[in-house]
Amino acid sequence: MDTKIQTSTRCLDKKAVKIYPDQEAASVYVAQRIAQMIIQRQREGKQAVLGLATGKTPIRVYAELIRLHREEGLSFANVVTFNLDEYYPIVPTHEQSYVHFMHRHLFDHVDILHSHIHIPDGTLSPEIIQEYCISYDRKIEEYGGLDLQLLGIGRTGHIGFNEPGSAPDSTTRLVDLSEITRSDAIDDFGGEDKVPRQAITMGVQSILKAREIIFLAWEKRKAEIVRKALEGEVGEKVPATYLQNLPQVEYVLDKEAASMLQRQEWSDR
Ligand code: F6R
Numbered sequence: 001m002d003t004k005i006q007t008s009t010r011c012l013d014k015k016a017v018k019i020y021p022d023q024e025a026a027s028v029y030v031a032q033r034i035a036q037m038i039i040q041r042q043r044e045g046k047q048a049v050l051g052l053a054t055g056k057t058p059i060r061v062y063a064e065l066i067r068l069h070r071e072e073g074l075s076f077a078n079v080v081t082f083n084l085d086e087y088y089p090i091v092p093t094h095e096q097s098y099v100h101f102m103h104r105h106l107f108d109h110v111d112i113l114h115s116h117i118h119i120p121d122g123t124l125s126p127e128i129i130q131e132y133c134i135s136y137d138r139k140i141e142e143y144g145g146l147d148l149q150l151l152g153i154g155r156t157g158h159i160g161f162n163e164p165g166s167a168p169d170s171t172t173r174l175v176d177l178s179e180i181t182r183s184d185a186i187d188d189f190g191g192e193d194k195v196p197r198q199a200i201t202m203g204v205q206s207i208l209k210a211r212e213i214i215f216l217a218w219e220k221r222k223a224e225i226v227r228k229a230l231e232g233e234v235g236e237k238v239p240a241t242y243l244q245n246l247p248q249v250e251y252v253l254d255k256e257a258a259s260m261l262q263r264q265e266w267s268d269r
Helices: 023-043 059-072 098-105 126-142 179-184 204-208 220-231 239-243
Strands: 008-012 015-020 048-052 079-083 085-088 148-151 173-176 198-201 212-217 249-254
Touching: 015 023, 023 048, 023 059, 023 148, 023 212, 023 249, 059 098, 079 098, 079 126, 085 098, 126 173, 126 198, 204 239, 212 220, 212 239, 220 239
Parallel strands: 015 249, 048 079, 048 148, 148 212, 212 249
Antiparallel strands: 008 015, 085 198, 173 198
């Protein structure tokens, strides 16, 4: 642990929670974790299979990965990625598509092979979506499963776009977005009527199968839902609660996102 930045770490009921002073320090830590995993897999002559998230939260993590590529020679040649979700319907060239996001914030700046990138396709006709979703999960399995999954959390408690009501055994599928999630996207899309009503998301089960999961949350606006996710009753009302007590989950928070946690054991506050 880097003592200079005064992280506090506690491990309780199998939960590993790291609380950083700010998202900058937290993001550098997460990028290091990912880089170490990529390098370890390179040494073994294997591919690193990453589950990736979009949204504001991981942007700084991706920026640090780009820096490690440019300045420290981190190669993504052995990296295979599966993104969590994509709006539906949406074309990849749309500024708000997650294809566009991933290329802008990571893929266009590193040496990843295009054939290694997987992002749910927002252009499919409705009748083939179900088959496509089954094949998305199957492809993850064909690569040997996800080595590491990055997760953010929405204000509804969603992980991926698994909104409240999602079952723990849900797989990749087409879902309706909640009104809260849609309203959070209004500014980005430039109007309520322009925000898609649906999305294709990896399922809860697909996510929980990852061998390592890093859950990220920053800023005060996430504090209330972070408290529910970590300390609330496990169930479909807050899908992020399904992560509780899984040994492979690490929660990485900044102080503000952690500020409403009530169990003193999480930190030295
Ligand atoms: C995005 C995703 C979502 C976001 C969540 C938080 O791929 O799966 O679950 O992680 O909506 O979004 P931000 O980071 O914008 O607050």
